[in-house]
Amino acid sequence: MERISFQNTPEGLYFSLYQMGSYLETAGLDKRLLAMVDYRASQLNGCAYCLDMHFKEAIEAGESTVRLSMLSAWKDTEMFSEKEAAVLQYTEAVTQLSNFEIEDSLYADMKQFFTDEEIAAWTLAIVRINGWNRFMKAFKTKAGEYTVGQFA
Numbered sequence: 136m137e138r139i140s141f142q143n144t145p146e147g148l149y150f151s152l153y154q155m156g157s158y159l160e161t162a163g164l165d166k167r168l169l170a171m172v173d174y175r176a177s178q179l180n181g182c183a184y185c186l187d188m189h190f191k192e193a194i195e196a197g198e199s200t201v202r203l204s205m206l207s208a209w210k211d212t213e214m215f216s217e218k219e220a221a222v223l224q225y226t227e228a229v230t231q232l233s234n235f236e237i238e239d240s241l242y243a244d245m246k247q248f249f250t251d252e253e254i255a256a257w258t259l260a261i262v263r264i265n266g267w268n269r270f271m272k273a274f275k276t277k278a279g280e281y282t283v284g285q286f287a
Contacts, residue, residue: 138275155263162256167196173264176230182268183278195283220250229261
């Protein structure tokens, strides 16, 4: 049962999280890869609501169900490009800070494909989805009913 509805949160809380997404919409990040980042972080955090949402959004962005089904084992496949692998590895490190160090080599991998501004945007994207995951899990938001575009 849902503990807290976003309609019952302090004014500005939802808006603050939403503003991060608005910024990211204009940051030039690949929408399909962003959806994969959201989905991967949600897998790591075990957020059912966000898994439902970001699976549907990834499909809408053009991602395949096969690649999404392999995302938890992305290191064991050749389905992901070096650029995607760099972002996925970075996503895992930023999401699981207590388990991973963000090594210079990881930053260097990102630097092969992205500018400092883009790396900052990817970092914000990962911080944002981790924030959403934590709110949804803490509030026990009901999963399975998300429709793509419902918050647009």
